[in-house]
Amino acid sequence: MTTNAPLLPKVETSNPLDQADLLMRTRKFSEALALLQQLAEADPQNPAVLHALSDCYSEMGLVSQSLFVLDTLCETWPEDLNARGKAGMIRLSMGDKKAASAAFRKVLEASPMSAPALVALNLVETFAASSPEAARLRQLAGSPDLPQGVRAAVCNAIGQIEDAAGNAATAMRFFAEAKAETPGSYPLAEYDKMVAEQRQAFFPGSFAEARAEGSAQRFAFVTGLPRSGTTLLEAMLGRHPEIGSIGENPGLGQALITARQLVQEDAPLTSHWHWTKHATEADLTALRSMFLQMNVPGALRSRSVIVDKQPQNSFNLGFARMILPDAKFIFMMRHPLDVGLSAFSKDFAEGQAFSKRLEWIGHQIRTVYASLDDYLPKLGNRLRLQSYRALVEQPEQQLRQILDHLDLEWNPACLRPEDYSGAVNTASLVQIREGINTKGLGKWKRYKTELAPLVDALGGWDWIREWEQRDAALCSTKAYKASSTFSSLAASASAPNGALTTNMPEPTILWPSRAGGNLASLRSAPGSASASSASSIGA
Incomplete structure (x- = not known):
């Protein structure tokens, strides 16, 4: 090919x-x-x-x-409120809350019922449930003329307000209303099939891989479930002078799609991994060169390690191993109920249909861990499991181990992610600027009753308690051991599978860019109330 x-x-x-x-x-x-x-x-x-x-x-x-x-x-x-709102979002992503708030308030002076401005300002400073701004959001939510995507953003913002007020049941009701306004469906059987094929087909050494040549950079993929702490780790690592980040980059998934399409020209594909039987070393080396050329900007080519923190690249680790044989992987583990609550309370514009229902979130969590369990012994010491709890409770110890995993020297600047100089364009853009803290631990406990469908979908409390035991073992282990697998957890899962071509969408912001992804359909000026929220519970 x-x-x-x-x-x-x-x-x-x-x-x-x-x-x-x-x-x-x-x-x-x-x-x-x-x-x-x-x-x-x-x-x-x-x-x-x-x-x-x-x-x-x-x-x-x-x-x-x-x-x-x-x-x-x-x-x-x-009078260009769109420009003012976009400038506010950039300033917020850079940690300048004061300037961002001023920009959003300026928009509201001209357009008091601007849904994007109200939702964005609520990101900076959560409104009191009795505030005039909260009342305006409720008025917008009751409007029959509100576009579907805007209604989702507004309902989600009201959910955040109710959560801050301690009203768990009411908050959950608004989060559910927001999800009901979000399009899409989640193909459970397709995920099951694809991970089952991963288990049967991916065995390093049984197929070609690219030659590691022509680049001074090594890749580190920070993966895991959405809302598992990948942005925090990215910000920590981004403080190291030898590390650059390309954020939540779709490049690996796009390269995989290209590989499958090119092989299909010569050999019809009968499964998700069938293409690997026909790819040669030269093919994969060319794909490697293409990936590096398209995804490593010139400003980062002096860095030793490039971080790609697309969470659901966890399904693509096998492909990454094929085209980047020198890559390292870090899988973030955060409590499944905290992850599930955070995903349900996040207003995705599109592309994350699994987060619409708690039952689907449970299936996605089990699927991700089943895929991980298969990869752990096959990738060996290339893949590190990283407990989110351990990272926030023992940051220096954990970061030293992570940097050692990446073959880098210790740098104390990594302990100050709030000083990260890059823009944070994920749902964690506000939390990251608060520095390392334990606020993201145990948030699910206030929602224990409301999360019952998620608990059932995960396999009940037995599965959750076993997960907690394994996480506790990681927290207490001085040195990471690659043999820490989840085989017992995956054994009872339903032949899961992760779509290797599935990637997290670009992060949702309120004032969109022209460059596609989730942002393509959100091009209205703030006064038109057309936007979706980047707010959610959790880190």
Whole structure:
């Protein structure tokens, strides 16, 4: 097969802005930036061009440049509430709560019923249940004209308010209403089938793998369930001078899709792993080069280790092993009931349908651990299990072990994730700036009654207690042992399977970029009340 480039959608367009949008959607950010800079130079008074330029900078991690363009838009067109809201979200992602709050309040001065501004401001400072802002959110929730996605964001925000007020049952009702407004279904049987095939087909040494050549960087994949603490660990590691992060990057899943499509040209695929029988060392080496070229920006090429913290890359560890044989993996373990509650209380725009129902969340948790159990002995000391509890209760000890796992020297700066210089564009953007703390432990206990369907889907309290015992063993172990498997946990699971082509969507923000993912359908100005929330319970 030929692997010179990934298979990309072919779209015919003569509109330069549409061309730039397509380039960003296919992760050709440098080409998009060059085009947008030309357009901005030719027409510096075109707000659409400047918005697109800001979005491109943001997607490339150049948040200062993105913010400069947005501030220019706000100065030139003060009525552009979209620019003001997006600038506020960037400042919030960088930890500047005061400036973010000021931006959102400025939007509300012009548009008091702006759902995006109310939801965003609630992220910064949770409203009191009796506040005027909470009353406006309830008024919006009762409006029959509210678009579906906006209603989900508003209901979720009200749930956060009720949670802060200690009203667990009421909060859960609003979280359920938010999920009911979210489209999508969860294919349980497909997940089961895919992990079953992983167990039968993935055996390192039985198929080709890429040659580790042409790159000075080593990859570290921080994985686990969504809401398991991956963002906290990323921020900790990001303080190390030899580590750079590409965040929740879809690149590994896209490379896997490309590999499967290219093999399918020569050999019909009969299973999710069938393609590996036909891939050669040259094919995988070419895929490795493509992956590195598309996913390691120039600014990070001086770093020794690149962190990819896409949580559900946990299903893709086998493929990562094939194209990046020198990669290391860290799987974050957080209490399954805390993970489940946090996922249910998170307003995903799209792509995380499993979080719509507590029963589905339970199945996803069991599936992820069944896949992990299969990978543990096969990946050996490349894969480290990391207890979230141990990380927040024993941060220095755990970080020393993690850095040793990544073949890096100790650096005390890693103990201050709140000083992380990068933007945090996940649902944990507010919590990370609070530093290392234990607030994310045991939040499920207030919701024990409401979480009964999740407990049943996990297999009951026996499964949960066994998970707790294994986590306690990790917390008390001075040195990580790769033999710590979950075989007994997985034995009673329903032939689980994780979709190797499934990836976490780009993080939801209130004022969207043009670059696709969850953000593509959320392009209205804040005054139009079209947005979804990044708020949720947990770390």
